Structures are given as C-alpha cells and as structure tokens.
Amino acid sequence: MTELLSADPSGIARAAALLRSGALVAFGTETVYGLGADATDARAVAGVFAAKGRPHFNPLICHYADADAAFAHVTANDAAHALAARCWPGPLTLVLPRAPDCPVALLAGAGLETLAVRVPAHPVARALLSAVGLPVAAPSANRSGAVSPTTAQHVLDGLGGRIAAVLDCGPCPVGVESTVLDLTGTRPFLLRPGGTTVEAIEAIVGPVGRGIPHATAEAARSLRSPGLLVSHYAPRLPVRLGATTIAADEALLAFGPPLSGAGATFDLSPTGDLPEAAARLFEGLRWLDAEGARLGLKRIAAMPVPESGLGLAIVDRLQRAAAPR
Ligand code: TXA
Ligand code: MG
Numbered sequence: 158m159t160e161l162l163s164a165d166p167s168g169i170a171r172a173a174a175l176l177r178s179g180a181l182v183a184f185g186t187e188t189v190y191g192l193g194a195d196a197t198d199a200r201a202v203a204g205v206f207a208a209k210g211r212p213h214f215n216p217l218i219c220h221y222a223d224a225d226a227a228f229a230h231v232t233a234n235d236a237a238h239a240l241a242a243r244c245w246p247g248p249l250t251l252v253l254p255r256a257p258d259c260p261v262a263l264l265a266g267a268g269l270e271t272l273a274v275r276v277p278a279h280p281v282a283r284a285l286l287s288a289v290g291l292p293v294a295a296p297s298a299n300r301s302g303a304v305s306p307t308t309a310q311h312v313l314d315g316l317g318g319r320i321a322a323v324l325d326c327g328p329c330p331v332g333v334e335s336t337v338l339d340l341t342g343t344r345p346f347l348l349r350p351g352g353t354t355v356e357a358i359e360a361i362v363g364p365v366g367r368g369i370p371h372a373t374a375e376a377a378r379s380l381r382s383p384g385l386l387v388s389h390y391a392p393r394l395p396v397r398l399g400a401t402t403i404a405a406d407e408a409l410l411a412f413g414p415p416l417s418g419a420g421a422t423f424d425l426s427p428t429g430d431l432p433e434a435a436a437r438l439f440e441g442l443r444w445l446d447a448e449g450a451r452l453g454l455k456r457i458a459a460m461p462v463p464e465s466g467l468g469l470a471i472v473d474r475l476q477r478a479a480a481p482r
Pocket of ligand 1: 186188189190191192215216217218248250252266269271272273275277295296297298333334335336337348349
C-alpha cells in the first residue's frame with residue numbers, strides 16, 4: 158500500500174521520516190512530481206531505479222533546500238553562483254563537477270563525475286527538504302518513458318503499490334520539468350529545455366550552447382546527458398506533430414483556437430498562452446490517451462506550438478512523445 162499524505166506539518170514530518178529511513182516518497186515540486194530517495198543511501202537510490210524501471214545509466218537530479226546545501230556537494234563556478242542567485246529556488250538544474258568529498262551515492266549520478274543539483278521553489282517541497290536535511294535524489298515520479306506526473310493521482314496511477322508514500326502537493330504550477338544546464342564546459346550548454354527559459358538564462362550568463370542530437374538508447378551511454386532518450390514522455394497512442402488538419406479518428410491536442418472535427422479535443426491554451434499550455438501539457442496527453450482508448454481513436458495530433466520561451470520545453474516533450482518507440 159502506498160500512503161497518501163497531505164501537505165500539512167504531520168504529512169511533511171511523516172514523509173521526511175520515511176525518506177530518512179531509506180523509503181521512497183513522491184512529492185510535488187513546481188515542475189512535476191518527483192520520486193524521492195535519500196541520495197546518500199545507495200540502497201534507497203537503487204530502489205528508485207527499480208520502482209521506475211529506469212535504465213541505470215540515466216543519472217538522477219539531487220534536490221536541496223537551498224543553494225548553500227547544493228554547492229557543498231559540487232564545485233560551483235561563477236556562472237553557477239550567478240544563476241543560483243537569480244533562478245533558485247526555481248525550475249533550473251545545474252550540472253557541475255562532484256565535490257571531492259561529495260556524499261551522494263555514485264549510483265545516483267550513474268557513476269558520472271558530475272552531479273545535477275536543483276533547489277525547487279514549491280513551498281511544500283522546500284519544507285520537506287529542510288525537514289529531511291539530506292540531499293534527495295528525485296527523478297520524475299512516473300514509470301520510465303511514460304508521461305511525467307503533475308498530480309498525486311498521476312503518481313498513484315503509475316507507481317501505486319511500488320513506493321511508500323505520496324505527499325499530495327496539489328497540481329504542479331509549471332507543469333514541465335526543470336531546465337537542465339551543463340556548467341562543466343567552457344560555456345553553459347543546454348541539456349534539456351524546461352521551466353526556466355533559455356532567454357532568462359542568457360540574460361544572466363550570456364550565450365548558451367545547445368543542439369545535442371537526440372540520442373538513441375544504444376548511443377546514450379556515451380553522451381553528456383544519458384537520460385535524454387529520444388522516446389520519452391510517451392502516451393500509449395502514437396503522436397503526430399504540427400497538425401494543421403484533423404481527422405475524426407484523431408484526438409486533438411490544441412494550442413490556440415482548436416481545429417474542428419476531432420474525435421476528442423484538449424486545448425492546452427485557447428488564448429495561446431505558453432505558461433498555461435506548459436502547466437496543462439502532461440494532463441492533456443494523459444486525458445487524450447484515455448479518451449482516445451475509450452473512443453477507439455487512432456492517434457493524438459498536436460497543433461504547432463511556437464519554440465520561444467516555455468514553448469521550447471513543450472515542443473521538446475512533444476517531439477519525444479512522437480519519436481519512434
Ligand atoms: O523538474 C525536474 O527536473 C523533475 C523534478 C522532480 O525535480 N525531475 C526530473 O528528473 O525531471 P528526471 O530524472 O526525470 O530527469 C533528469 C534529467 C535526465 O535527463 C538526466 O539524464 C539528466 O537530468 N541528468 C541528471 N544528472 C545528470 C548529469 N550528471 N549530467 C547530465 N545530465 C544529467
Ligand atoms: Mg523524467
């Protein structure tokens with residue numbers, strides 16, 4: 158049985174005690190729900206990979222209550238300090254070299270010499286991290302390759318019975334995962350677009366490199382971010398991108414005024430607002446998947462979304478959802 162805990166002081170205390178004892182607890186952040194484990198406990202971290210069915214070469218993000226705690230475990234540089242001052246707490250993950258005495262289990266970082274660290278903004282997540290007093294390794298709380306969860310119910314749908322508890326933090330306000338930025342090279346490099354826009358990052362640290370090719374599972378081990386598999390965030394139905402026409406046997410993921418004639422329609426944002434669309438993206442994919450199955454529809458067709466601001470993260474997730482499985 159998976160306990161469903163409410164986001165009050167006793168629920169947070171229970172979640173913290175479970176994490177400290179080596180158990181797995183899912184909790185909400187501003188981006189998506191994470192499946193947390195004590196990052197210094199290799200057995201607990203191994204449990205995360207097992208519960209998700211996640212390949213062991215895909216490293217986890219370590220979550221901290223504040224920047225001082227995060228920077229105690231990595232070697233931070235000027236860019237890291239500047240970004241932390243402006244973007245933390247918030248949906249930005251920084252990849253930095255592990256500190257020489259870093260206590261985070263090597264398994265959490267998939268054996269890499271770098272560590273991904275993040276200070277989430279969600280007030281319940283921050284209260285939980287303060288109460289735990291340890292780094293919490295937390296990938297998104299879904300079965301590996303499936304759509305990320307943005308409610309406690311989504312977590313239970315995928316991982317119920319496989320983890321100790323879910324701390325119900327309500328729906329996640331940002332709705333797409335954090336931006337992952339590699340700061341180990343000569344200039345910042347975008348590994349995953351996400352909740353902090355590239356525009357905001359470049360205003361602080363200047364030009365950001367990008368354009369890592371989408372990896373295949375075979376090639377992934379040798380890449381800088383092994384987790385960036387092509388097929389990811391995948392609903393059960395196939396996904397068609399850039400839809401400007403729609404058929405009656407298709408489920409429409411609309412952006413702006415919807416095309417008419419679809420078998421089912423979920424509008425990410427009728428007014429074309431990117432933050433609203435990001436917050437509703439994974440909910441929309443789940444809903445269309447369920448409606449499509451119920452009605453016998455053939456695929457999900459997604460209308461075009463502009464690739465600026467949060468649109469870059471939305472398009473990235475849709476491309477992965479549409480990639481060959
Ligand atoms: O918003 C988020 O980031 C959520 C919440 C729970 O914080 N977490 C999340 O974790 O999305 P996950 O495991 O689903 O995605 C982490 C990404 C993966 O693509 C992984 O490969 C990459 O970060 N990553 C982790 N550690 C890394 C490292 N040392 N070097 C490069 N990439 C790394
Ligand atoms: Mg994930």
